[in-house]
Amino acid sequence: MNGRRxxxxxxxxxxxxxxxIAALYMVFMYVPTEKSMGIVQRIFYFHVSLAWVSFLAFxxxxxxxxxxxxxRLLKWDYIAHASAEVGVVFTTLVLIxxxxxxxxxxxxxxxxxxxLTTSLVLWLTYIAYLLVRGYATEPARGARFGAVVGIxxxxxxxxxxxxxxxxxxxxxxxxxxxxxxxxxxxxTLVVCIAAFTVLYVLLTAQGAGLKSLETSIKRLKIRRTG
Amino acid sequence: xxxxxxxxxxxxVVWAVIFGYVLYMQRKQKRLQRQIEMLQxxxxxxxxxxx
Amino acid sequence: MSxxxxxxxxxxxxxxxxxxxxxxxxxxxxxxLLVVVIFSFAxxxxxxxxxxxxxxxxxxxxTFGGVLGFNHTFAVEKENSxxxxxxxxxxxxxxxYWGKLAGSFTFTMVVxxxxxxxxLALFNLPLFLPRLLLVIGLASLGFAAVGTxxxxxxxxxxxxxxxxxxxxxxxxVPVVVAAVRATAVVLADKSxxxxxxxxxxxxxxxxxxxxxxxxxxxxVVEE
Amino acid sequence: xxxxxxxxxxxxxxxxxxxxxxxxxxxxxxxxLQVGRGERLVIFGPNGAGKTTLVKILSMLVRPSSGNVxxxxxxxxxxxxxxxxxIGLVGHQTFLxxxxxxxxxxxxxxxxxxxxxxxxxxxxxxxxxxxxDRRHDRVGTLSHGLQQRASLARAALHRPSIMLxxxxxxxxxxxxxxxxxDVMGNAGGDGLTVVMVTHNLxxxxxxxxxxxxxxxxxxxxxxxxHDIDTTLxxxxxxxxxxxx
Numbered sequence: 001m002n003g004r005r006x007x008x009x010x011x012x013x014x015x016x017x018x019x020x021i022a023a024l025y026m027v028f029m030y031v032p033t034e035k036s037m038g039i040v041q042r043i044f045y046f047h048v049s050l051a052w053v054s055f056l057a058f059x060x061x062x063x064x065x066x067x068x069x070x071x072r073l074l075k076w077d078y079i080a081h082a083s084a085e086v087g088v089v090f091t092t093l094v095l096i097x098x099x100x101x102x103x104x105x106x107x108x109x110x111x112x113x114x115x116l117t118t119s120l121v122l123w124l125t126y127i128a129y130l131l132v133r134g135y136a137t138e139p140a141r142g143a144r145f146g147a148v149v150g151i152x153x154x155x156x157x158x159x160x161x162x163x164x165x166x167x168x169x170x171x172x173x174x175x176x177x178x179x180x181x182x183x184x185x186x187x188t189l190v191v192c193i194a195a196f197t198v199l200y201v202l203l204t205a206q207g208a209g210l211k212s213l214e215t216s217i218k219r220l221k222i223r224r225t226g
Numbered sequence: 227x228x229x230x231x232x233x234x235x236x237x238x239v240v241w242a243v244i245f246g247y248v249l250y251m252q253r254k255q256k257r258l259q260r261q262i263e264m265l266q267x268x269x270x271x272x273x274x275x276x277x
Numbered sequence: 278m279s280x281x282x283x284x285x286x287x288x289x290x291x292x293x294x295x296x297x298x299x300x301x302x303x304x305x306x307x308x309x310l311l312v313v314v315i316f317s318f319a320x321x322x323x324x325x326x327x328x329x330x331x332x333x334x335x336x337x338x339x340t341f342g343g344v345l346g347f348n349h350t351f352a353v354e355k356e357n358s359x360x361x362x363x364x365x366x367x368x369x370x371x372x373x374y375w376g377k378l379a380g381s382f383t384f385t386m387v388v389x390x391x392x393x394x395x396x397l398a399l400f401n402l403p404l405f406l407p408r409l410l411l412v413i414g415l416a417s418l419g420f421a422a423v424g425t426x427x428x429x430x431x432x433x434x435x436x437x438x439x440x441x442x443x444x445x446x447x448x449x450v451p452v453v454v455a456a457v458r459a460t461a462v463v464l465a466d467k468s469x470x471x472x473x474x475x476x477x478x479x480x481x482x483x484x485x486x487x488x489x490x491x492x493x494x495x496x497v498v499e500e
Numbered sequence: 501x502x503x504x505x506x507x508x509x510x511x512x513x514x515x516x517x518x519x520x521x522x523x524x525x526x527x528x529x530x531x532x533l534q535v536g537r538g539e540r541l542v543i544f545g546p547n548g549a550g551k552t553t554l555v556k557i558l559s560m561l562v563r564p565s566s567g568n569v570x571x572x573x574x575x576x577x578x579x580x581x582x583x584x585x586x587i588g589l590v591g592h593q594t595f596l597x598x599x600x601x602x603x604x605x606x607x608x609x610x611x612x613x614x615x616x617x618x619x620x621x622x623x624x625x626x627x628x629x630x631x632x633d634r635r636h637d638r639v640g641t642l643s644h645g646l647q648q649r650a651s652l653a654r655a656a657l658h659r660p661s662i663m664l665x666x667x668x669x670x671x672x673x674x675x676x677x678x679x680x681x682d683v684m685g686n687a688g689g690d691g692l693t694v695v696m697v698t699h700n701l702x703x704x705x706x707x708x709x710x711x712x713x714x715x716x717x718x719x720x721x722x723x724x725x726h727d728i729d730t731t732l733x734x735x736x737x738x739x740x741x742x743x744x
Contacts, residue, residue, distance in 0.1 A: 040229040043236045050240070069496050089247050093240050100236045104229045117450075124447040131443055135434040139523030141500075145430050148493050149444060152426070155489055156448050163451040163478050167458065203247070210254055217261050218524040224268060286611040290597070297599040297638075361561055362595025362654070366612040367584035500562040 012202055019195035023049075026188040034185070043101040049192040051094045051119065053200045057087030058126065058154055060204070065150035068143065075212065077143040080150055082207030084129050086200055091123040114165040121160045125153035139215075283368050287376025288383075294353070295384065301349045305388045309342035313396055327400040332460035335396050336453055339389055339413075340420070344442045346388070347424030350381045351432045364498060374425060374494040378487075381428075382421035389413045408463045408472075415479040416456040422486040423448050429497045455479045510573035512537045512662055512693040513558065518567035519717075520553055527553040529717040531567070535693060535710075542708030543697045546741045549714040551697045552592075555666045558695065559589040571662060585613065588660030590668045594651035598640030602631055602650050605639055606657060613658040625653040629679060649679060665696040669703070681707065701737070715740040 064080035136142030459475035
């Protein structure tokens with residue numbers, strides 16, 4: 001069992017590495033420079049991949065939070081927690097790379113566009129998720145509260161998106177490509193998303209494993225000290 | 227081409243943060259490893275003590 | 278006794294306690310007024326810009342006031358372990374949520390109904406705006422639905438006074454945005470159709486959160 | 501089948517393989533216990549032995565990690581509302597609202613329990629606890645002993661068949677102590693089963709039909725009043741309190 005898990009882990013790691021190298025090659029060598037925005041447009045590939053994968057991460061947290069509340073199996077909680085952690089790291093990167101790109105493309109660091117605002121709210125919500133787990137008076141409570149925030153926060157996302165969309169009707173996002181997305185661009189994007197998805201899976205599995213290990217060690221310690 | 231700096235900044239940040247996160251996990255793993263060793267030692271000493 | 282009667286029982290208990298202690302409404306009222314005053318200075322509001330910033334100031338005041346009030350919702354039950362007393366009762370946990378929700382909704386409404394005319398007077402805006410009442414009602418319901426749930430979460434954490442705003446504020450962003458825009462429509466005396474979208478967003482938010490909170494409240498309070 | 505349905509002539513309380521852990525900390529590590537109808541069970545044990553956790557599970561405030569509990573033959577997982585009606589709990593705290601009067605508090609809880617003829621019932625429990633002349637005093641203004649009596653009144657309102665007393669004597673005046681004697685004395689007669697957690701050895705031994713010592717989440721000693729081996733009891737008790 002352990003051996004097989006190791007094998008899968010190594011295979012994933014190899015796959016991730018290969019994909020990441022391919023992604024970097026495609027972003028910097030293969031894909032042609034977009035005409036209107038120039039070289040900076042290449043930020044787009046990682047930026048969008050990170051955004052997608054962080055959304056996936058929060059979806060996983062949502063699903064596993066529900067599973068945890070139904071069955072109360074700690075392993076579901078480890079996955080939900082680890083996934084939220086990776087999601088927060090990735091969203092942080094989205095929120096950093098976004099403005100860098102925006103500054104050159106639109107001449108502004110930030111705009112209260114639907115996507116940007118939703119990412120920011122999402123980030124704040126999952127910071128709250130991590131905080132509520134950290135500040136809960138008992139770990140079991142933290143897991144329950146985390147699950148509740150993981151569910152409630154995720155349901156908020158479409159409502160926030162919709163609201164902000166109506167609120168600010170002008171969309172900077174529509175002018176990403178003047179000529180529409182070309183085939184090489186799409187290919188590059190797909191490879192980038194695949195690379196980050198594998199990275200996400202690796203990090204989440206590792207994080208969940210660490211949490212499980214941490215719990216067993218704490219239990220052992222308590223048993224030994226009485 | 228003056229924007230090359232921005233491109234460079236964006237990608238460096240991505241790698242720095244991901245690397246930092248992996249490092250953080252690695253340190254956590256090392257800490258847990260040490261704790262396991264401590265527990266093993268204390269178990270071992272107790273067994274020899276019991277004998 | 279029916280479920281509804283029990284919700285009313287909890288609600289009436291909260292009203293009675295509040296009438297005796299006058300802790301929540303008074304403090305929230307004073308706090309919200311202070312927020313209004315500070316924001317007016319911060320934006321150095323003049324009468325000609327009032328219409329632009331007024332909705333924002335009003336809802337900032339009511340949102341922050343709401344946080345202060347919802348901190349109280351379950352803090353009261355935590356004292357003397359009263360929540361355990363409630364949990365012993367042979368009722369569905371959702372009944373406890375709805376009972377507490379009824380109370381916090383009422384307190385939010387009372388504060389908003391007192392604050393709004395004062396606020397409108399301070400900015401020399403028309404006082405009689407019945408449509409605003411609808412906006413306040415829908416927004417208060419959304420606030421109370423989320424606030425009551427997170428209040429029950431926050432009381433069982435360390436640093437609970439900080440936990441509630443951290444949890445509450447990101448989630449109620451849609452309500453705040455919608456309430457501000459709808460209020461702007463009312464203040465500018467535009468037509469119903471201009472505020473319809475915002476009312477719909479608030480109604481959708483209220484329904485979603487009432488349903489979801491009812492479902493998950495059990496997991497918040499049950500050990 | 502045997503998991504859920506128990507014969508109507510079953511124990512008042514039956515606990516099987518009960519465990520509970522709060523995160524990393526195991527509070528109960530496998531409790532088996534039967535309490536007969538009308539029995540008065542007294543639970544001793546050092547701090548952190550799991551006494552309060554056990555009482556909270558029996559009163560359905562805390563859900564078990566594993567194991568089963570039947571109250572009057574009903575599994576507590578199956579019919580929570582029905583089981584909750586059977587239980588009266590007097591905890592460390594009163595569960596009462598300081599700003600409401602004794603009467604208002606009792607009325608609130610009667611309505612929550614859906615008690616028929618509630619005015620009459622409130623009158624009954626108030627006179628039993630000698631609270632009638634304080635009925636319109638706010639609970640916050642009462643002495644600790646009186647508050648505890650009001651708490652007993654609250655717990656008795658819905659005529660529970662199982663009364664759980666978690667260290668009810670902490671800070672109680674002598675008069676209230678006699679009320680507890682009264683509760684304990686009444687047990688058995690009208691089929692009331694009482695489980696009491698206490699640190700007071702003398703009173704516990706005097707009031708209980710049977711006693712249990714909990715230690716580190718397990719039953720360390722169990723005996724009925726008739727065949728209790730006092731020296732062994734003391735020995736186990738002292739051992740627990742020393743190591744605990």
